[in-house]
Amino acid sequence: MIDLDQRRAVGEPIHDAAPTGDIRTLWDDHLLDLKLVNPANRRRFKVIVVGTGLAGAGAAATLSELGYQVEAFTLHDAPRRAHSVAAQGGINAAKAYKADGDSVDRLFRDTVKGGDFRSREADVHRLSEMSVRVIDHMTALGVPFAREYGGQIATRSFGGVQVSRTFYARGQTGQQLQIAGSQQLLKEVGAGRLTLHTRMEMLDLIVADGRAAGIVTRDMVTGEIRPHTAHAVVLATGGYGNVYFKSTLAKSSNVTATWRAHKRGALFGNPCFVQFHPTSLPVSNEWQSKTTLMSESLRNDGRVWVPKVAGDDRPPNDIPEDERDYYLERMYPSFGNLAPRDISSRAAKAQLDAGKGVGPLRNGVYLDFADAIARLGRKTMEERYGNLLDLYVDATGEDPYTAPMRIAPGPHFVMGGLWTDYNQMSNIPGLFVGGEASFNYHGANRLGANSLLSASVDGWFVLPWTVANYLAPRLGTEVPPDDHPDVEAAVSETRERVDALLAVQGTRGPDEYHKELGQLLMDHVGVERHADGLAKGMDAIRELRDDFWMNVQVVGHGQQLNQELERAGRIADYLELSELMALDALDRDESAGAHFRSEHQTEDGEALRDDDNWTSGSAWAPPGEDGRPIRRSEPLTFEAVPLATRSYK
Amino acid sequence: MRLSLVIWRQADATAAGDFERYELTDIAPEVSILELLDMLNAQLVAENRDPVAFDHDCREGICGSCGLMVNGQAHGPVDSTPACLQRARSFEDGDIVTMEPFRADAFPVIRDLVVDRSSLDRIIASGGYVSTATNAAPEALTMSVNKIESDVAMDHAACIGCGACVAACPNAAAQLFTGAKVAHLAQLPQGQVERYERVRSMVETMEEDFGSCTNFGECVPACPADIQLDVIALLNRDYARSMFRVSGDEEVRHKDRRDIPWLSRLRSGPWWQSDPDDQPHATS
Numbered sequence: 001m002i003d004l005d006q007r008r009a010v011g012e013p014i015h016d017a018a019p020t021g022d023i024r025t026l027w028d029d030h031l032l033d034l035k036l037v038n039p040a041n042r043r044r045f046k047v048i049v050v051g052t053g054l055a056g057a058g059a060a061a062t063l064s065e066l067g068y069q070v071e072a073f074t075l076h077d078a079p080r081r082a083h084s085v086a087a088q089g090g091i092n093a094a095k096a097y098k099a100d101g102d103s104v105d106r107l108f109r110d111t112v113k114g115g116d117f118r119s120r121e122a123d124v125h126r127l128s129e130m131s132v133r134v135i136d137h138m139t140a141l142g143v144p145f146a147r148e149y150g151g152q153i154a155t156r157s158f159g160g161v162q163v164s165r166t167f168y169a170r171g172q173t174g175q176q177l178q179i180a181g182s183q184q185l186l187k188e189v190g191a192g193r194l195t196l197h198t199r200m201e202m203l204d205l206i207v208a209d210g211r212a213a214g215i216v217t218r219d220m221v222t223g224e225i226r227p228h229t230a231h232a233v234v235l236a237t238g239g240y241g242n243v244y245f246k247s248t249l250a251k252s253s254n255v256t257a258t259w260r261a262h263k264r265g266a267l268f269g270n271p272c273f274v275q276f277h278p279t280s281l282p283v284s285n286e287w288q289s290k291t292t293l294m295s296e297s298l299r300n301d302g303r304v305w306v307p308k309v310a311g312d313d314r315p316p317n318d319i320p321e322d323e324r325d326y327y328l329e330r331m332y333p334s335f336g337n338l339a340p341r342d343i344s345s346r347a348a349k350a351q352l353d354a355g356k357g358v359g360p361l362r363n364g365v366y367l368d369f370a371d372a373i374a375r376l377g378r379k380t381m382e383e384r385y386g387n388l389l390d391l392y393v394d395a396t397g398e399d400p401y402t403a404p405m406r407i408a409p410g411p412h413f414v415m416g417g418l419w420t421d422y423n424q425m426s427n428i429p430g431l432f433v434g435g436e437a438s439f440n441y442h443g444a445n446r447l448g449a450n451s452l453l454s455a456s457v458d459g460w461f462v463l464p465w466t467v468a469n470y471l472a473p474r475l476g477t478e479v480p481p482d483d484h485p486d487v488e489a490a491v492s493e494t495r496e497r498v499d500a501l502l503a504v505q506g507t508r509g510p511d512e513y514h515k516e517l518g519q520l521l522m523d524h525v526g527v528e529r530h531a532d533g534l535a536k537g538m539d540a541i542r543e544l545r546d547d548f549w550m551n552v553q554v555v556g557h558g559q560q561l562n563q564e565l566e567r568a569g570r571i572a573d574y575l576e577l578s579e580l581m582a583l584d585a586l587d588r589d590e591s592a593g594a595h596f597r598s599e600h601q602t603e604d605g606e607a608l609r610d611d612d613n614w615t616s617g618s619a620w621a622p623p624g625e626d627g628r629p630i631r632r633s634e635p636l637t638f639e640a641v642p643l644a645t646r647s648y649k
Numbered sequence: 650m651r652l653s654l655v656i657w658r659q660a661d662a663t664a665a666g667d668f669e670r671y672e673l674t675d676i677a678p679e680v681s682i683l684e685l686l687d688m689l690n691a692q693l694v695a696e697n698r699d700p701v702a703f704d705h706d707c708r709e710g711i712c713g714s715c716g717l718m719v720n721g722q723a724h725g726p727v728d729s730t731p732a733c734l735q736r737a738r739s740f741e742d743g744d745i746v747t748m749e750p751f752r753a754d755a756f757p758v759i760r761d762l763v764v765d766r767s768s769l770d771r772i773i774a775s776g777g778y779v780s781t782a783t784n785a786a787p788e789a790l791t792m793s794v795n796k797i798e799s800d801v802a803m804d805h806a807a808c809i810g811c812g813a814c815v816a817a818c819p820n821a822a823a824q825l826f827t828g829a830k831v832a833h834l835a836q837l838p839q840g841q842v843e844r845y846e847r848v849r850s851m852v853e854t855m856e857e858d859f860g861s862c863t864n865f866g867e868c869v870p871a872c873p874a875d876i877q878l879d880v881i882a883l884l885n886r887d888y889a890r891s892m893f894r895v896s897g898d899e900e901v902r903h904k905d906r907r908d909i910p911w912l913s914r915l916r917s918g919p920w921w922q923s924d925p926d927d928q929p930h931a932t933s
Contacts, residue, residue: 252706
C-alpha cells in the first residue's frame with residue numbers, strides 16, 4: 001500500500017484565482033477594473049521578459065511599444081529560433097468564416113471539453129474571445145495565411161473538432177507567427193527602445209521583499225553570471241516535454257526558468273498533464289535525436305490502421321483491405337481519424353501492446369493517404385502537406401505518396417506549468433507567466449492548434465494589460481540594487497550550483513542521465529500510468545538524481561561556451577521536476593484527459609474521471625521543512641459548460 | 650558505416666583554431682549530420698575530452714539554428730537541405746568528412762562550429778517588419794489577397810534565417826536573406842505602406858556588414874527554404890525605385906512641411922503632450 005501522506009502534504013486550497021460573473025463579458029468587465037499607467041510614467045518601469053518565442057516576443061514588443069523599458073532574454077542566438085517555429089498545423093480562431101456553426105462560445109466549449117474539464121472556464125473563454133484579434137493582428141503583421149481563390153483567408157478542421165476554424169500558413173504556421181513576432185521585437189530593438197540579450201540563460205529568479213524583482217543569468221558565451229533587476233518579470237519560457245529525452249520538442253527547450261521560479265516559491269500547476277502526440281515519428285535507431293512531429297493535420301486526410309493479425313510482416317500495400325483494422329474509425333465512428341490526441345495516442349499504444357505494431361521495430365501504426373490521393377489528387381496533397389511529407393521521406397527514406405507513413409505516440413506538449421491567476425500572474429507578486437510555461441487554458445489535454453493560440457493571446461492580448469495593472473500602484477518604487485541581500489543571495493546560489501556541477505568530476509556525461517530518466521518516465525509516467533508504477537518511478541528518479549550528483553561528468557570549465565554544462569544544469573532540474581510529475585500523477589487518483597490511470601477506466605477502456613473529488617487543479621508548493629512537496633487545490637466550477645463525460649464515439 | 654570526421658576546433662573567438670581528425674564507426678545510414686556530431690561528442694565525453702560545440706535546436710529543418718560547412722558546402726552535400734536533415738547515406742563508407750563553421754566576416758566564430766549571426770538580425774531590425782501596433786489591426790477579411798500572390802509571399806517568407814546563403818557566397822553577401830524578407834512583405838498589401846523605406850534601410854544596414862552580390866547564385870542551392878534568385882532581382886528593383894521615392898536624408902524628406910511654422914507646431918502635437926516630463930501632475 002502506498003502511503004501518499006509520506007510523499008506529499010496538503011495545503012490550503014486556492015479560491016480566488018478568477019473573477020466571477022457572466023463569462024461572456026468577464027474579460028471586458030475585468031479590463032475596466034485593471035489599473036492603467038500614464039504614458040509618461042511607463043518609461044519609469046522596467047520589465048524583464050524571459051523567452052522570445054511567440055508569447056515572449058509578443059509581450060516584449062507590445063510592452064516596449066507602450067513605452068515601458070523592456071529587457072528581453074533568450075538562450076538562442078536570435079529571437080526567431082524559439083520552438084514556436086515547429087508548430088506546423090495551424091492556429092485556431094473563432095472567426096466563423098464558414099457556415100459550419102462555429103462561434104466564440106463553441107471554441108470555448110470545445111477547449112473546455114477537450115481539456116476534460118480540468119481548466120478554468122473564465123480563462124478559456126478569454127482565450128476564445130481573443131482568438132479573433134490574434135488572426136487580425138497576425139494578418140496585419142504580414143503573416144501569409146493560406147488563401148482561397150476569392151482572396152479570403154482559408155481554414156481547415158483539425159484534430160478533435162467538427163468545424164473548420166484552423167488558420168494555417170502551409171505546414172509552417174508556427175514559424176510564420178514566430179517570425180512575425182520576432183520581427184516586431186526586432187523593430188523595437190532597431191528603434192532603440194528594447195534591449196535584447198541573446199545567448200543568455202536564466203538560472204534563477206530574484207525575489208526581493210516578497211516580489212519578483214529580477215533574474216540571474218549566465219552569459220552562455222563568456223560564462224558571466226550576473227543579476228538583472230526589474231519591476232516585473234514575465235516568464236514565457238515554454239514547456240518541459242524534453243524531460244522525456246526523446247520528444248517532439250526542440251533540443252534547447254527546457255524547464256530551468258520555471259523550475260527555478262518554483263524553487264523560489266512559485267506554485268507549479270498540474271505537472272503530470274503531458275500530451276503525447278499520436279502522429280510523431282517512431283524511433284528507428286539509438287542516435288535518432290527526437291521523435292519528430294508529423295502534424296496531426298495529416299489525420300484530416302489520412303486513415304490510421306494496423307494489420308488485424310499481430311505479427312503480420314507483409315509490406316503495407318500487400319495487406320488487403322479486409323485484413324486491415326482501421327481502429328480509430330471502428331472505435332470512434334463519429335470522429336474517426338480525428339479523435340482527440342489523448343484518445344488516439346492511447347488507442348495506438350493499445351495496438352502496439354497487442355503486438356500489432358508495424359515497421360522494423362514494431363513501434364508504429366500506419367497513416368495511409370491512398371484514399372485521399374485517389375480522391376483529391378497528388379497535387380492537392382502536395383499543396384496541403386508538401387513539406388511535412390518531404391520531411392518524412394528524408395527521415396525514413398520511404399515515400400508516403402506510395403506507401404503508408406508510420407507514426408507513433410511521442411511526448412509533445414505539457415498542459416502543466418507555473419500556476420497563474422486570471423491575470424497570468426503567479427503567486428509571487430510581479431512574476432507573470434505566459435504561453436506553454438503557464439498552465440491555465442488546456443486542462444488535462446490540449447486541443448490541436450490551440451498552443452499557438454494560447455501563446456499569442458497571452459503575449460499580445462493579455463500580459464500587456466495585466467502587467468500594467470500590477471505596475472500602476474508601484475509608481476515611484478525603485479528596483480532593488482545589485483547589493484540588495486536577496487539579489488546577492490540569488491547570484492551566489494547560482495554560482496554555487498554551477499560550481500557544484502563542475503566539481504562532481506564523475507564518469508557519466510549528462511546525456512546518459514537524461515536518456516535513463518527519459519526511459520523511466522516513459523515506463524512509469526507515460527501514456528498510461530498506474531499507482532505502483534508511479535511510486536516505483538519516484539523512487540527510481542530519486543536514486544538516479546543521487547547518482548547524478550555523485551557521478552556526473554561535466555567536461556570543460558564555466559568561463560566559456562560550454563554546452564555540456566548547459567545540459568547538466570537543465571538535466572539537474574529535470575531530475576527534480578520529474579519526481580514532482582510522478583508525485584502529481586500518483587496524487588491525482590483519477591483519469592482525466594492525457595492523464596490516464598489504468599486503474600480508473602470505463603469498461604470500454606475510456607478515461608474515468610472522478611468529478612466528486614478531483615474537479616480541481618493541483619498547484620504544488622516547494623517542499624516544506626519535512627521535505628514533502630505541498631499540494632494546494634484550486635476548485636474548478638463548470639457553469640457555462642456543464643460537466644459531462646467526453647464521448648467521441 | 651565508418652567515417653572520418655575532420656573538424657575545425659577553436660576554443661573561443663580569439664583563439665587560433667585547427668582541424669582535428671576523429672574516427673566514427675557503426676553509423677546507420679539515416680543518422681543526420683548533427684547526430685554524427687552527437688555520436689562523436691558522446692565518444693569524446695567518455696574520454697573526458699572537450700566535445701565539439703555546435704548550434705542546433707529543432708532538428709527538423711525549421712528553426713535555422715544549425716549550420717556548418719560540410720566538405721566545403723553550406724549544410725552539406727544535398728541541396729536545399731539543412732544540416733539536421735542531411736543524412737549519413739550521402740557519404741560512402743570510409744569517407745573523410747570535413748566540418749567547418751560557416752565562413753563569413755559577418756559571422757565571427759564563437760567556438761568550434763558555433764558562429765555569431767546577429768548581423769542578420771540587425772538587417773531585420775532596420776526595417777524587416779510591418780509597423781502595426783498591437784490591438785490596432787482591422788478585421789482580417791477586409792483585405793483580400795490573391796491566392797497565387799499569397800502563395801508567392803509564403804515562398805519568400807519561408808526563409809529560416811540560418812545564414813547558409815551568406816556562407817555559400819564567395820562574397821559573403823546577404824542579398825538572398827534580405828531579398829527574401831523584402832520580397833515577402835512587398836508581395837502583400839500589408840507591406841506596401843513602408844515598402845520603399847524598408848528596402849532602403851535594410852540594404853544600407855546590410856552593406857555595413859556583408860559583401861556585395863555579384864550574381865554567382867551559390868546561395869540558392871545552399872538555401873534549405875528554397876528561396877530563389879528572383880528575390881534578389883526584386884530587392885534590386887525596389888532599392889532602385891526607392892532612390893526616386895524615398896530620400897535617405899530625414900531633413901530633406903520633411904523639409905517643406907517643417908518650413909511652415911504653424912504646421913510644424915501642429916506636427917509636434919498638442920502642447921500638453923509636447924514633453925511628457927513637463928507634466929506638473931503626472932498620475933498613474
